[in-house]
Amino acid sequence: MEIFVKSIVKYFEGIIFFACFNSFIRNYIPIIKNISNFYLKNRDYLFERLDKIINKRSKELEKIFVDTEIRIDLLTSLITANMKNASNGEVLKPMTDEEIRGNLLEAFLGRTDTISNSFCFITYYICKNPHVKQKMLSEIDQVLPKSIDKFYISYNDLRKLKYCEAIIKEACRMVPVIPFTFRTITKECEIAGYKWPPGTNFILNFLGVHGHPEFWSDPEVFNPDRFYNDDLYDKRLGDKSALMMFGGGKRICPGRMLAMVELLLLMVLIYKNHNVELVNMHEPLKIFTYVNTNCQELRVRISSRTLFINLV
The missing domain is CATH 1.10.3550 (eoxyguanosinetriphosphate triphosphohydrolase fold)
Structure with missing residues (x-):
């Protein structure tokens, strides 16, 4: 195996x-x-x-x-x-x-490691920002007031967790698990004033876009309010269309909805029942990137226990 x-x-x-x-x-x-x-x-x-x-x-x-x-x-x-076939019931091959x-x-x-690494990054930024953590807990308690082990969490409940979703997006903007991807054009295209022939390969730099000051105000600051409440969205906080945590276009990640559900469930199940803190608030996030960006080590204290998460 x-x-x-x-x-x-x-x-x-x-x-x-x-x-x-x-x-x-x-x-x-x-x-x-x-x-x-x-x-x-x-x-x-x-x-x-x-x-x-x-x-x-x-x-x-x-x-x-x-x-x-x-x-x-x-x-x-x-x-x-x-x-x-929905129209005539024909059984296809x-x-x-x-x-x-x-x-x-x-x-x-x-791979499931995209979820596990994303959740490590989310946990790190939540613990580093107490005001974000408190606002998240208030939303979870308001939307899901009962004990987690005594009731069923529906998809509709998860959809109400707008601030939790904003935290996920902002953490993925700060540290995208997929920092880049490839695209190949099938016909001649004009990009940046140059004409490129069919078959040209391009590297899309997600990490560069996510941290570019042209698209985001104070890009180095963790601020979930960039993605919170679409109706009251403040454009001064950034251009949400520049977030490419799942790629984009016709080849956008087909599992993006499932990934969001998994991350929201993890946030609810863990933070609803446990107090999570960084062992060392001053220790930087340890990551390494080969193809994906991985959390090398994240030391957190859950309740009265210390859990060492080491993802390689």
């Missing part, structure tokens, strides 16, 4: 590698060629393992009786799903193993 998980990480690194080096460099520069071959072998290994997993689960499902209750998981859902593998990879590459 450890080898399999590492191969997923290497596969993600390979995507970035192949985006940075064109085919000529990958095939004719010896050192780069060796690295390229390594990532290709890793890809083949990962694809083979996933294909075996899919095939094994498919055979298991073939032996299960129609009326037998089966467990619900992503792989089973992808294998058993038959899409129906089920997904191929290759398509299932692609969906699994998308889920793996989206």
Whole structure:
């Protein structure tokens, strides 16, 4: 399992590698060629393992009786799903193993560590700003006055947590988990006064935009009010359209709604029931960036215990 998980990480690194080096460099520069071959072998290994997993689960499902209750998981859902045309009820062709593998990879590459790292950054800035923490707790207590373990939290309840949502956005503006991304144009475009031919690769610098004074007033200051209350939004606090925590356009993150729900739930469940404080208020946030921005270490005190969170 450890080898399999590492191969997923290497596969993600390979995507970035192949985006940075064109085919000529990958095939004719010896050192780069060796690295390229390594990532290709890793890809083949990962694809083979996933294909075996899919095939094994498919055979298991073939032996299960129609009326037998089966467990619900992503792989089973992808294998058993038959899409129906809403207009005439026509059953379309089920997904191929290759398509299932692609969906699994998308889920793996989206990775839960984006949520865990984002929540570490959120926790750090909440603890560093007591007035923000108090305002957040007041909103949570107002929207969810009962004990968390005695009632059901609905999606409608979460949608009312506007200040909590503003905290999430501001923390992601300060430290975007995805600091940059790539885009390739398919037709000639004019950008910054220059004409760029089809196939040109661009790097979109989210980190640079999120901290640019042209778009944000006092960009180095943590201020959730930039995103609080759309009706009373003060444009002097910044241009919200410059926030790209989930990317943008047609290729915006498809899991953005789920990510917001997860982060809001974490904030409610933890801060409603526990007092969270930084062990050292003067200690800077420890992060490192390779492809994603990761929280290297965050030391917090929860209630009377000290919890060491070490994400590598």
